[in-house]
Amino acid sequence: MFSDAANKALEYRYDSELLRIEPWGPNALRIRATYEPTFPAENWALSEPLPELKDVSVSIKDDEALISNGAITAQINKRGKITITNSEGKVLLEEFMRQRRDVKDPKCSALRIVPREFKPRLGSDSWHLTARFEASHPDEKIFGMGQYQQPNLDLKGADIELAQRNSQATIPFSVSSEGYGFLWNNPAIGRAVFGKNVTTFEAFSTRVLDYWIVAGDTPADIVRAYGDVAGKVPEMPEYGLGFWQCKLRYQTQDEILEVAREHKRRGLPMDVIVVDYFHWPKEGEWKFDQTFWPDPDAMIAELKSLGIELMVSIWPTVDRKSENYNEMLEKGLLIRQDRGWRIVMEGVGNCVHFDATNPEAREYVWQKAKKNYHDRGINIFWLDEAEPEYTHYDFDNYRYHAGPDLMVGNIYPVQYSRAFYEGMKKAGQERIVNLWSGDIASSWPSLRAQLSAGLNAGLAGIPWWTTDIGGFHGGDPRTPEFRELFVRWFQWGAFCPVFRLHGDREPQQPRHGTTGGSHCLSGAANEVWSYGDEVYAICEKYLFLREKLRDYIRSLMDDAHKFGDPIMRPLFYDFPDQKNLWNVGDQYMFGSKYLVAPVLHEGQRDRRVVLPRGFDWQQLSAEGERVGAVHSSPRTEGGGDFAVVVAAPLNYMPVFERIVD
Numbered sequence: 278m279f280s281d282a283a284n285k286a287l288e289y290r291y292d293s294e295l296l297r298i299e300p301w302g303p304n305a306l307r308i309r310a311t312y313e314p315t316f317p318a319e320n321w322a323l324s325e326p327l328p329e330l331k332d333v334s335v336s337i338k339d340d341e342a343l344i345s346n347g348a349i350t351a352q353i354n355k356r357g358k359i360t361i362t363n364s365e366g367k368v369l370l371e372e373f374m375r376q377r378r379d380v381k382d383p384k385c386s387a388l389r390i391v392p393r394e395f396k397p398r399l400g401s402d403s404w405h406l407t408a409r410f411e412a413s414h415p416d417e418k419i420f421g422m423g424q425y426q427q428p429n430l431d432l433k434g435a436d437i438e439l440a441q442r443n444s445q446a447t448i449p450f451s452v453s454s455e456g457y458g459f460l461w462n463n464p465a466i467g468r469a470v471f472g473k474n475v476t477t478f479e480a481f482s483t484r485v486l487d488y489w490i491v492a493g494d495t496p497a498d499i500v501r502a503y504g505d506v507a508g509k510v511p512e513m514p515e516y517g518l519g520f521w522q523c524k525l526r527y528q529t530q531d532e533i534l535e536v537a538r539e540h541k542r543r544g545l546p547m548d549v550i551v552v553d554y555f556h557w558p559k560e561g562e563w564k565f566d567q568t569f570w571p572d573p574d575a576m577i578a579e580l581k582s583l584g585i586e587l588m589v590s591i592w593p594t595v596d597r598k599s600e601n602y603n604e605m606l607e608k609g610l611l612i613r614q615d616r617g618w619r620i621v622m623e624g625v626g627n628c629v630h631f632d633a634t635n636p637e638a639r640e641y642v643w644q645k646a647k648k649n650y651h652d653r654g655i656n657i658f659w660l661d662e663a664e665p666e667y668t669h670y671d672f673d674n675y676r677y678h679a680g681p682d683l684m685v686g687n688i689y690p691v692q693y694s695r696a697f698y699e700g701m702k703k704a705g706q707e708r709i710v711n712l713w714s715g716d717i718a719s720s721w722p723s724l725r726a727q728l729s730a731g732l733n734a735g736l737a738g739i740p741w742w743t744t745d746i747g748g749f750h751g752g753d754p755r756t757p758e759f760r761e762l763f764v765r766w767f768q769w770g771a772f773c774p775v776f777r778l779h780g781d782r783e784p785q786q787p788r789h790g791t792t793g794g795s796h797c798l799s800g801a802a803n804e805v806w807s808y809g810d811e812v813y814a815i816c817e818k819y820l821f822l823r824e825k826l827r828d829y830i831r832s833l834m835d836d837a838h839k840f841g842d843p844i845m846r847p848l849f850y851d852f853p854d855q856k857n858l859w860n861v862g863d864q865y866m867f868g869s870k871y872l873v874a875p876v877l878h879e880g881q882r883d884r885r886v887v888l889p890r891g892f893d894w895q896q897l898s899a900e901g902e903r904v905g906a907v908h909s910s911p912r913t914e915g916g917g918d919f920a921v922v923v924a925a926p927l928n929y930m931p932v933f934e935r936i937v938d
Contacts (some may be wrong), residue, residue: 279353280341289353290607294393300333302506305461307493308351308359311406311641313396321462321688322450322507322617324534325462356382358392359767361457363492366935370490373409373475392732393486403482404683406465410476414455418859419471420496420847421458421736426717430729430847430862432471439467439479439687440672441664444715447687448737449478450503454849454859458499460489460507464688466672481672482683487641495732495853498841500736504841512699512743513834514656514708517741519548520820520828521777524803525749526871529569529790530576536804537722541583545805545817547822548594550580551779554590554661555794558627561595563601563642566647566793577654588657588712589650591640592635593693594664600643605631610638612665613676621675625796630665633689634679639696649701658697659712663690708742712775719759719780721749724766725863725877730836731773732865735843735915740834742845743775747803753783754801754808761879763808763926764815768899768930771819772867774833774844778803801906815928818899825901833868852889857918861887867932871897874931886933887918893936899929907936 279289284301293312301307301323309316336343340355348364361370371390377385395404419432421920424446429435432451438463439447449461449469452729461469465480468785473632476486489506493499522540527533535551540547558566565573580587595611597620605611611629612621620627646658667675675682677689694711701709717723727744746766752759770776781800791793801807805816821829833844843850844867847857864874864886872894873888888894894908910919923931 279337280361281337281342282891285333285335287335287337287351287353289342289357290666293301294395295810296350296353296393298344298353298359300330300344301489301500302327302491303332303579304347304349304493304636305489305502305506306344306346306351306361307489308486310395310486311391313484314636318340319872320424321464321484322460323462323489324508325506326427327378327506328843336555337562349490350655361490363456366455367922368413368453369492370459371413372413372613373411374641374688380814381581382506395486398482401482403484403681406463406467406480406486408488410487412472412474414453415473416454418454418537419451422469423449423450423737424715424734424742426726426728426730427749428722428725428729430441430732431563433893434473436470437471438464438580439469440670441687442670443662443664444717446690446715446734448734448739449687450507450737452496452638452736452761454501456499458491458493460503462487462489466683466686470539473614480684481772486683495632496736496846496850500843500850501841501922502736503738509839509857510837511710512708513710513741513831515711515831516548516657517547517775517831518834520823520839521549521551521588522547522550522776522804523777523779524675525779525800526555526797527551528786528799529531529796530571530573532723534576535577537583537585538870539804539806542738547585547776548818549586549588549657550828551659552589553591553659554592555797556589558793559596559599560592560624560744561599561631563591563645568792569795574653574663578812582656586657588659589655589660591646591697591718592622592662593630593660594622594628594662596628598626601628605638605641605792608637609642609678610635610641612682615674615676615681615823617674617699621665621667622662623771630662632678633692634680634685638678639692639699643696643700646697647704651701651704653705656701657710658711659714660690660693660697661713663693663713663813665693667688671936685914690847712743714743714779714894716749717745718750719752719762721762721877721879722768723748724762724875728865728875728877731845731861732843735774735846736850738841740841740843741774741835743777744773745779746770746777747780747782749780751783752780754803760808760812765811765876765930767816768819769873771823772845772871772873772930772932778805780809800933810925815899818928822899824902828863829870836868845873848872848887848889855889858887858889859919870935870937872935874925875935876925876930881925882925883922884922884931885922886931887920888933890919894933895936897921897932897934903934908933 375386
């Protein structure tokens with residue numbers, strides 16, 4: 278049965294299912310379905326206010342109903358199947374349905390497969406939901422979905438876990454080469470499969486199907502429309518534009534100050550230095566350990582005098598022996614478990630995470646951080662363990678204030694960040710940046726995976742993405758093999774949104790002290806002068822190249838804030854009509870001006886670079902100057918690549934500037 282909600286939405290009911298399709302921003306629709314009496318109130322990722330839409334129409338006939346919003350139209354046939362088209366009548370997305378109810382349908386089948394399957398979870402008031410869509414575009418390419426540790430930029434054919442893990446950031450928004458963007462607006466743990474025969478999205482425990490789809494002529498149109506409904510990043514502060522120094526881990530106040538002083542003695546730029554984890558007495562005590570950090574105020578003041586901001590690592594874990602555990606337990610501010618002993622992460626202590634979905638817990642943790650960090654002048658926080666990380670990812674065992682982990686778990690990182698964002702705003706801070714990353718291997722395969730991870734994260738709405746330069750796990754600065762990997766990673770890092778050196782280098786240093794976080798041994802030195810004279814000279818050039826690009830990077834950050842554009846993006850983002858560029862996954866655009874071709878293989882000393890057609894391109898040296906011949910790519914549309922092979926000695930990563938003057 279079809280119904281028209283005041284000519285602004287389309288509803289369909291059959292048996293226990295209620296389906297609603299409504300306009301949600303220009304050229305976009307939100308589709309929801311439930312077996313509940315009414316729809317849940319949450320909008321989840323669709324958090325932004327909507328403009329008034331005038332180009333909306335609803336049409337109901339005996340055997341079908343249609344709703345149009347600008348360039349997008351959804352049709353529901355009498356069997357409840359949805360087909361979505363653009364203004365030219367092209368099918369963007371079609372539900373996968375195999376039923377016998379209409380023998381005139383060429384896809385009539387005895388399989389009895391429904392497009393929206395709500396499978397009851399026995400003994401629970403939720404469903405295991407599977408949404409199925411036709412894989413009707415054999416050449417379709419899919420991008421986005423957040424950060425995953427795999428090397429494929431194009432996700433067509435991929436099986437994607439919808440769950441947060443250390444180094445895995447699920448953001449279920451995808452951009453299709455067929456001209457649409459798709460948001461799976463559901464925080465449940467689940468799965469997405471972009472198969473050849475069918476595309477499926479699953480939520481393992483939920484009460485509603487909820488997705489958003491937008492039609493767009495270009496990837497930029499799609500990503501910007503997504504930003505308008507889901508939100509865009511704040512303005513990047515000036516200290517976020519330059520170089521960030523970090524390692525696992527600076528053990529004392531004197532150690533971190535000496536690193537900062539040495540940078541300045543050498544005349545090297547540095548905007549941020551990081552005090553990593555276990556600078557506290559125990560987990561869940563958000564403060565400096567006075568044994569190793571006796572005068573934080575003096576440390577912060579000296580760093581500021583050097584033009585350096587201090588970032589501190591924040592963990593959401595609370596040790597059962599910490600000074601705050603009993604109070605947080607009493608007030609119900611901790612994650613609960615449905616079975617077993619209440620411990621979700623083991624280490625030196627037995628820990629439980631604070632419940633970031635609980636407003637009272639967010640306020641409690643922020644007030645601790647405000648008193649011990651922010652009131653002292655610390656304005657940047659590394660919200661580590663934001664998944665949150667569990668010793669065992671038993672998603673069906675944890676329960677939050679907002680509901681079971683299985684149903685709402687993917688929202689945790691947003692709520693964790695919210696605690697600090699809202700706290701800093703309330704405290705009067707204008708430009709806010711919080712870092713969340715993950716632990717990755719120090720290896721060439723990991724380096725290659727980071728490029729895909731960064732590009733897809735940018736398309737999914739995280740333009741401030743960053744990588745651990747050199748990788749996190751391991752790497753010995755004394756060995757030539759790791760020095761080569763480090764150089765290539767550092768060169769690429771200069772052309773990442775956030776330029777940040779980090780890692781747990783080998784060998785580990787002797788333990789400093791016997792109390793507090795001293796059990797967490799520090800890795801080997803990880804400063805640019807720690808890798809020998811040859812590597813130092815290369816890093817020095819790229820540090821100053823980043824500074825030379827500072828004004829340009831500031832303009833990219835402003836565009837990310839205003840429009841939602843990713844800072845590093847696949848070639849097709851700026852040149853969508855050149856179909857061959859949709860296949861290029863090992864180089865990218867840094868804004869619209871620079872084409873970056875990272876060196877991603879050991880021993881590689883030259884690089885094939887594909888240049889988009891219709892423009893003049895010239896190489897950019899490591900000193901930031903145009904060098905060599907101007908490459909004039911053909912103005913005519915061609916079927917293949919226009920490519921050049923350029924030298925890539927160890928001291929140089931190929932970068933091309935698009936000549937527009």
